[in-house]
Amino acid sequence: IRLGILASGNGSNFEFIIKSIQNNELNAEVSILIVNNPNCLAIEKAIKYDIPYVIINHRDCNSRLEHDKLVMNKLEELSVELVVMAGWMRIVGEEIINKFNNRLINIHPSLLPSFKGIDAIQQAMDKRVTITGCTVHYVQKEVDSGSIIIQAAVPLKEKDSIETLKKRIQDMEHIILPLAIAKVADEIRTSFKDKK
Ligand code: GRF
Numbered sequence: 001i002r003l004g005i006l007a008s009g010n011g012s013n014f015e016f017i018i019k020s021i022q023n024n025e026l027n028a029e030v031s032i033l034i035v036n037n038p039n040c041l042a043i044e045k046a047i048k049y050d051i052p053y054v055i056i057n058h059r060d061c062n063s064r065l066e067h068d069k070l071v072m073n074k075l076e077e078l079s080v081e082l083v084v085m086a087g088w089m090r091i092v093g094e095e096i097i098n099k100f101n102n103r104l105i106n107i108h109p110s111l112l113p114s115f116k117g118i119d120a121i122q123q124a125m126d127k128r129v130t131i132t133g134c135t136v137h138y139v140q141k142e143v144d145s146g147s148i149i150i151q152a153a154v155p156l157k158e159k160d161s162i163e164t165l166k167k168r169i170q171d172m173e174h175i176i177l178p179l180a181i182a183k184v185a186d187e188i189r190t191s192f193k194d195k196k
Contacts, residue, residue, distance in 0.1 A: 001027070001028045001029075001081050001082055001185040001188060001189070002028075002029055002031045002078065002079060002080050002081045002082070003017070003028050003029065003030050003031060003080065003081070003082050003083075003084055003181065004030075004031055004032050004034065004074075004075045004078065004080035004082070004083045004084070005017065005030055005032070005033045005034070005083075005084050005086050006033075006034050006035075006036075006071070006083065006084065006085045006086065006088035006090075007033060007034075007035055007040065007042040007086050007087050007088060008035060008036055008037050008040055008042075008087055008088055008089040008090065009037070009040055009041065009042065009087045009089065010040070010041045010042065010087065011033075011040065011041055011042025011043075011044075011045045011046075011086070011087065012087075012170060012174065013086035013087055013107060013170075013173055013174060013177050014033060014042050014045055014046075014086050014087075015045045015049075016173075016174035016175075016177065016178060017030065017084065017086065017177065017178055017181065018030060018045070018049045018051065020178035020181075025178060025182075026178045026181060026182050026185075027182070027185065028082075028181060028182075028185055030051050031052070031078045031079075031080050032051075032052050032053065032054060032074065032075070032078050032080065033045075033046045033051055033052070033053040033054075034053070034054055034056055034071055034074060034075075035053065035054075035055055035056075036055075036056060036057060036058050036067070036088075036089075036090060037055075037057070038055050038057055042087075043055070054074060056070045056071055056074065058090065064091075064093055065093060065095070067090075068092060068093045068095055068096050069095065071092075071096065072095060072096050072099055075100075076099075081103060081185075081188060082100075082103050082104075082105070082181065082184060082185060082188060083096075083100050083103060083104045083105070084105055084106075084107075084177070084181060085104070085105065085106040085107070085139065086107060086177065087107070088106070091143060092104070092139060094141060097139055097140065097141060102138060102184075102187075102188075103184070103188060104138065104139040105136055105137065105138055105139060105149060105180060105181070105184060106136070106137060106138075106139050106144070106146075107134060107135070107136050107173055107176075107177050107180075108120060108134065108135050108136075108137065108144050109121050109132075109134050109166070109169045109170075109173065110123070110124055110132055110133065110134070110135065111131070111132055111133040111134075111135060111151055111153065112135040112137060112144055112145075112148060112151070113144075113145070114129075114132075115127075115132070116143060116144035116145070117143060117144065121162060121165055121166050121169060122162060124156070124165075125156070125160070125162060125165065128156075129156060130155065130156055131153050131154070131155050131156065132153075132154055132156060132165070132169065133151055133152050133153040133154045133169065133172065134151065134152055134154070134169050134172050134173045134176060135148055135150075135151045136148075136149045136150045136151075136176055136177055136180035137149055149180040149183060149184060150176045150179055150180040150183065151176070152172045152175065152176050154168050154169050154172050
């Protein structure tokens with residue numbers, strides 16, 4: 001299955017997707033990495049693993065719609081079948097959501113529906129929950145609200161700082177995101193067969 005990865009930051013999830021493919025744990029190929037930040041570290045990972053990438057900087061666009069359209073055109077041009085938001089710090093508009101209905105997924109660092117939006121890890125700490133985690137879910141119009149694909153729980157320890165907790169959540173993200181991609185890819189393959 002042809003994947004399009006959207007990232008804005010470090011790209012550690014992107015890197016683990018590539019590793020899972022290389023280890024034959026995930027039957028997929030990354031057709032493109034799309035980033036919106038020209039300086040993000042995800043780009044270095046694309047270079048390291050020789051994955052094609054493109055920078056589509058929202059600061060060069062006049063509107064969210066214009067940016068979304070550029071992203072969508074690139075994904076369509078490459079016949080991407082499944083789009084993975086792996087640390088994509090942008091809200092995607094309805095055009096992309098409708099176009100990639102059930103083929104657009106996101107990873108979020110909390111046990112949704114708790115702690116939607118930004119600073120999810122800090123929100124969990126502030127509430128003094130004893131268990132948090134991460135969620136891979138389908139993307140719908142309301143942020144962090146689509147159906148859940150996979151979740152994993154991460155306990156909070158008394159001594160946790162935001163950094164130690166973030167590290168433990170991210171380690172878990174790196175496990176569940178490739179699993180979720182495999183699951184959705186299977187569903188896409190099955191629905192394709194059914195249509196034939
Ligand atoms: C992850 O924690 C993810 O849950 C959130 O952004 C972070 C991306 O990290 N949406 P990375 O860029 O994959 O390292």
